[in-house]
Amino acid sequence: MTAIIERGAATAPVAQSEPPRRRPGFFGSSNGQKAVMAVTGAVLVLFLAGHMVGNLKTFAGAEAFNGYAAWLREVGYPLLPKRGLLTLVEVVLLAAIVLHIWSAVALARRARAARPVKYAARRKSQAGGYVVHVMRWGGLTVALFVAYHLLDLTFGVANPAGGAASPYQRMVEGFAPGRWYVTVFYAVAVVMVGLHLRHGLWSAFQTLGLARGRRGLQGAAGLLSAVLVLGFLSVPFAIMIGAVK
């Protein structure tokens, strides 16, 4: 018998809602992690936009493109040391990438812990079901691509022209018509980036609480992603079909 015979006593054990746990803090909370992802994602998008515009210099010829590449190293000189701003940008980008991946991993782990038993029926997506896969696997694909991309065009290690060649040369030789498979690989990766952004851009607004009127923002995100993809693809394809030599 569970009764305690005493006036005024509730007999059932009073459920302490939870043993006091350490508060997780901003970065430990799901919303904090999402905010980190949104902010770092925004930084990366800004970089991509700049990168894309810079790429278009290819169409202005070797001199302009190489000049642009050199300018990136000298901007602000002598106020800043050579490569000063570029190094700063690189540090920020690296931090953004690391934090972006960290938050992605943290959220993915949280998600896995939240559903220890899977559904037996194949999940039928009722919304844009591709999103999750694109974001997680797509993100991984993009990360691998970035590694190759740096080896190819930044360090020149994986580039036929080698690290000592001018940036323009590396670009033109890297995407030479004979190396069409590289271009195709780039195209696939860039489209992946575009899909990633299509959800990610809108998602960042949503996560930062700036989303009002979902459809409009989603449309804008799609448009911007498309512009970036086309901008990025224009150069290698132009080289591949021989329009730019």
Add this chain to the structure above:
Amino acid sequence: MNLTLKIWRQPSPDDPGKMVKYHVKDVSPDMSFLEMLDVLNEGLILAGDDPVAFDHDCREGICGMCGMVINGVPHGEQKATTTCQLHMRHFEDGAVVTIEPWRAAPFPVIKDLVVDRSSFDRIIQAGGFVSVPAGAAPDAHAVPVPKDDADDAFDAATCIGCGACVAACPNGSASLFTAAKITHLGSLPQGQPERASRAKAMVERMDLEGFGGCTNTGECTAVCPKGISLDAIARMNADFLRASR
């Protein structure tokens, strides 16, 4: 019509469960899904078997007690419909129907299709209220509320707390549920004094319960019987970030 049902059977929280196949005959298209299960259970009881345990109460789509994942979709594929309001006329004769409980770590299975959703109550306890003792309220017309705000509040307040959003979310997130309450109270002048602390406390509680984070997939709103909008989550995010500053 005749159907084959594949139902998750689990005698108690600690037992392993499994999918078990049943055949039901002479199902009328005018039956509700739960009435179809009633018929199955009547047969099971008379055969001396354990009837399938499932939660239900009002059977008119408002109490939020019923809920099962039907063919991989919480509450079935019919939009804006709870399981109790789903009718058999939407199924085809001879169909195979899989029926599973909500799957999420914070919703442990109690028996068969019955899960423990007390984590939702604890999220409300963290701050889903306006602190006002009975008897101290000013006249209802003392503070006019713009109709648009009242309508926003109402739209969010229609949440029935069924948990389909969690069941559908690939991350097992309770963001839509939590955001609905934050949006409801945060849209009204009466909810302003506690707005920031409410958002922070409720999100923290949601994390502590073990729900996943939101990645804006939109699966939740697609299955929500009341069509709660993703805009609610954006508002929750905004309130959370403001509170974290």
Add this chain to the structure above:
Amino acid sequence: MNYREGEPIRDTKAPDGPIEERWEKRKFAARLVNPANKRKLSVIVVGTGLAGGSAAATLGELGYQVTSFCYQDSPRRAHSIAAQGGINAAKNYRGDGDSVYRLFYDTVKGGDFRARESNVYRLAQVSVNIIDQAVAQGVPFAREYGGLLDTRSFGGAQVSRTFYARGQTGQQLLLGAYQALERQIAAGTVTMHARHEMLELIVSDGRARGVVVRDMVTGEIESHLADAVVLATGGYGNVFFLSTNAKGCNTSAIWRAHRKGALFANPCYTQIHPTCIPVSGEYQSKLTLMSESLRNDGRVWVPLEAGDARPPAAIPEDERDYYLERIYPAFGNLVPRDIASRAAKNVCDGGRGVGPGGLGVYLDFADASTRLGRDAVEEKYGNLFEMYERITGEDPYAQPMRIYPAVHYTMGGLWVDYDLQSSIPGLFVVGEANFSDHGANRLGASALMQGLADGYFVLPTTIGDYLAGARDFGPVDEVSVAEAEIAVRDRIQRLLAVDGDRTADSFHRELGKLMWDYCGMERTEASLTKALARIPELRAEFWRNVKVSGTNEELNQALERAGRVADFFDLAELMCLDALHRTESCGGHFRAESQDADGEALRDDENFAYVAAWEHTPEGPVLHREDLEYAYVKMSQRSYK
């Protein structure tokens, strides 16, 4: 079944004097408990609907130690959540001549002069506070563009005093109470036990001191003790099996209390709601209400000729009978619920019903669509139309809805005094579970008002007066606890041991059909006598032949149901007895023998202006009468013509 006449009873708690001062007087006379002592006093609240949720939250806020129970998985699921239409309050925000007195008057008249004037007046007074309280909690009532609250008129009223939140007023008010309750749970003043069902009342030394509950997950039988017990367990409409109640709604809590000595008042007063979706087949498990507000714009009709099987569109205007408009020109389609329901039954009995089995009438929005435009109709009733289409598969924009009356609310319940205390000291009853303020018929939008009035404003004051004397209560007698627990265990064992070949649901269906046919919208001496002969037979078969699978020590929904059905049998018998003894017609209780030349209900004020409060004794029921006096509202025959 025979009964004996007992001593008359009286409500001794309502003060004398002018009616508008009585509640003030009572509040002032009520003893207070100082805050430090409140912490030492405990209250059990069973049920978490509008009445129970608001009561537990308010008592917790006041500082009492509250333990709350509900059978659902969360207090937010209580069936108050399904109330659609609205909540009345005498705010007179419209300036259309409403007042506390008018709401009081309408409620007494609407209740067909079978409610207490003092209680009803208090209800009307408190109604204005409820709206203030709900708004402060963040209940999103409908508003106009100026930002002020919108109101509408509702069945049986000629002023616009019903506040609403689209078609989900009950949901929004309940969530307000639920949130207040959760706030107290977080504060530690209320301990919540969801998935617990009360199966026995513990009475010690003549006072209600606790409850025995079953943990519906583990099957454990637990006793919980306190200084007072509040029952807020709702109505017993599910005795009819098919009703608009939730599937889990049951009478067990109040019936157990009745068996322990609480008087049960007016069990036969049942409200049949006129606008429900008709039954579609044998497997039907519950009925769904379509809000009464539909009658504001819909027109009710049946074919003029019996047996006219043409589809509605093929029936020309002059071959339709808009019978409510014809019989009640003043109120038309807006007559009170009991009248609209019986009129529907009459036309169907005359063979003019529509749909499967001829049990339905049309509710037609064609005129409204022409007059207001389809968009306006959609704006007002869109969600209800959707619900109708989801259930029936028919499009109400294209063809008229079919509706039929269904059991909706029970005005009867445990007898309480002005303090809401039952005949067992320390047992308080609030909301639909008490015999309440609605007399023989409840007006639309008054149930939410009563539940919240009881829970937020009345009970917290009156229970304080009782608890102020708690120092003299003494310890709970261990024997009474042990006996109550043993009784619960025995009953469960008995149910499990029968091992027959019929399910509890099958018995429940048969009992419900019997009650609907013999003790439903229309009752006669013959039908009630038949029911009283049949119920004991069916009950005997139940205890001989019911099949309950599984064991007690698990989540066992078959066992839960069987226990509830067993209590419904006993209640059904008392309902029929009460209906048989009340040979007049009043409100929701229509005795075919008592009608005027036009077929309208005929009250017998000379012989029946009393509350029938039934006492349970081993020798059978004992009737105690509480005479009703009307000093303010003159008794008159209701007329809505």
